[in-house]
Amino acid sequence: TAGGAAPSVGQSAVQDSDFLRAARREPVSHTPVWFMRQAGRALPEYRKVRAGIPMLESCTRPDLVTEITLQPVRRYGVDAAVFFSDIMVPLKAIGVDLEIVPDVGPVIANPVRDASGLEQVRPLDPEADLGFVTEAVRQLVGELGATPLIGFGGAPFTVASYLIEGGPSKNHEKTKAMMHGAPELFAALLDRLADLTAGFLKVQIEAGASVVQLFDSWVGALSPRDYQRYVMPHSTKVLDAVAGLGVPRIHFGVGTGELLPLMAAAGADVVGVDWRVPLDEASRRIGPEFAVQGNLDPAVVFAPWPVIEARVREILADGAKTPGHIFNLGHGVLPEMDPDVLTRIVELVHEASAR
Ligand code: CP3
Numbered sequence: 001t002a003g004g005a006a007p008s009v010g011q012s013a014v015q016d017s018d019f020l021r022a023a024r025r026e027p028v029s030h031t032p033v034w035f036m037r038q039a040g041r042a043l044p045e046y047r048k049v050r051a052g053i054p055m056l057e058s059c060t061r062p063d064l065v066t067e068i069t070l071q072p073v074r075r076y077g078v079d080a081a082v083f084f085s086d087i088m089v090p091l092k093a094i095g096v097d098l099e100i101v102p103d104v105g106p107v108i109a110n111p112v113r114d115a116s117g118l119e120q121v122r123p124l125d126p127e128a129d130l131g132f133v134t135e136a137v138r139q140l141v142g143e144l145g146a147t148p149l150i151g152f153g154g155a156p157f158t159v160a161s162y163l164i165e166g167g168p169s170k171n172h173e174k175t176k177a178m179m180h181g182a183p184e185l186f187a188a189l190l191d192r193l194a195d196l197t198a199g200f201l202k203v204q205i206e207a208g209a210s211v212v213q214l215f216d217s218w219v220g221a222l223s224p225r226d227y228q229r230y231v232m233p234h235s236t237k238v239l240d241a242v243a244g245l246g247v248p249r250i251h252f253g254v255g256t257g258e259l260l261p262l263m264a265a266a267g268a269d270v271v272g273v274d275w276r277v278p279l280d281e282a283s284r285r286i287g288p289e290f291a292v293q294g295n296l297d298p299a300v301v302f303a304p305w306p307v308i309e310a311r312v313r314e315i316l317a318d319g320a321k322t323p324g325h326i327f328n329l330g331h332g333v334l335p336e337m338d339p340d341v342l343t344r345i346v347e348l349v350h351e352a353s354a355r
Helices: 009-015 018-023 044-050 062-076 089-093 126-144 156-165 173-181 183-207 224-241 260-265 279-286 298-302 305-320 339-353
Strands: 098-101 105-108 149-154 211-215 249-252 270-272 291-296 325-329
Touching: 009 126, 018 211, 018 325, 044 062, 062 126, 062 339, 089 126, 089 183, 105 156, 126 149, 126 183, 149 156, 149 183, 156 173, 156 183, 156 224, 173 183, 183 211, 183 224, 211 224, 224 249, 224 260, 260 270, 260 279, 279 291, 279 305, 291 298, 291 305, 298 305, 298 339, 305 325, 305 339
Parallel strands: 149 211, 211 249, 249 270, 270 291, 291 325
Antiparallel strands: 098 105
16 A cells, blocks of 8 residues: 555465455455444443543554554454544544543534534645554554454544534434535535545555444434435545555444445445344345445343344354355444453354354
8 A cells, every 4th residue: 555564474464364354255264253342431441541531632642542452352352453543533633623522422612504614624634633543553553463453434424413413413403404405515514524534544544454444323314315315425435535455445334224235335345234134134235246244233232141142143144145244243332231241252253153
């Protein structure tokens, strides 16, 4: 990749890992597994190192980012690390006034409601704005050896929903009001956010991330028609910007059963599926050109072990009917989860899928 170091032995081992093989729809020795939000409050060792440090500040400290990213790899034995950061970090890096408030989520000081609000989203200068990301990713890739590092970013719609609403939202009223009532302003905002996220992803890839995930967590709020008309072109712009860099692209959202074919067509290699659609059905909807990722209902992690075990085996059986399967939850790890149960799930996935 541009600006990258010469490929090392570590990188060829990464390319040959079951994780990247599954993403490329090649045969694997076992189904790879990781958990969205695997680095975080479910882990006592995370709560310890984060104590007293605000979320967005912790993302700017490469040593802390490295430690937190490695914690779930050590603890759970997952097949990939996910870069510890947040979908809001690039906005903060270009100077947007925002915080991540504990137990609330991102809160924006001056929500975008008109053309003047748009000016907050200035172009990214990758080197000046995201040097701390480059430093952390390089450090991590050195420590991870044969374990792939997943880079990520927020899709334009999901990031826009925070910027427009001013914080987390259930029904996304203000976002949809702008989408329908001021479509040119909405398009201009999503276009700027597409460039911002593309820049964030490229920085991670150039520093050594070997796969990326685009999170469109809240896009399931849209109908397929509105998705196609108002959102898909901008997500396509992000995914196209990182096509040809040699890293598989995972595209994920929640409640997206009806959007899966469009999210695949936007430029994914792997489509993330929540727990509402069985993986073999998801694969039928998107076609044989894509691997799938998912999809244990996070709430099942709180059920008795025999229930969890049965569900994991069902998902592996569904996944075996697809061209490639990466095991995950259908959405992120919750702070109340028992880390030992997550470890047991990883062991079960590996044992039960061994070929
Ligand atoms: O997955 C990982 O382990 C890597 C790190 C990661 C974080 N956020 C760290 C984080 C990733 C991939 C994200 C993505 C993210 N951030 C998404 C998409 C994923 C999803 O869950 O749908 C979204 C919507 C955000 C925005 C955001 N940031 C929310 C909704 C929250 C939670 C608010 C809360 O406290 O419940 C955050 C904060 C955040 N991002 C935390 C972590 C570990 C918790 C902060 C803390 O520890 O105090």
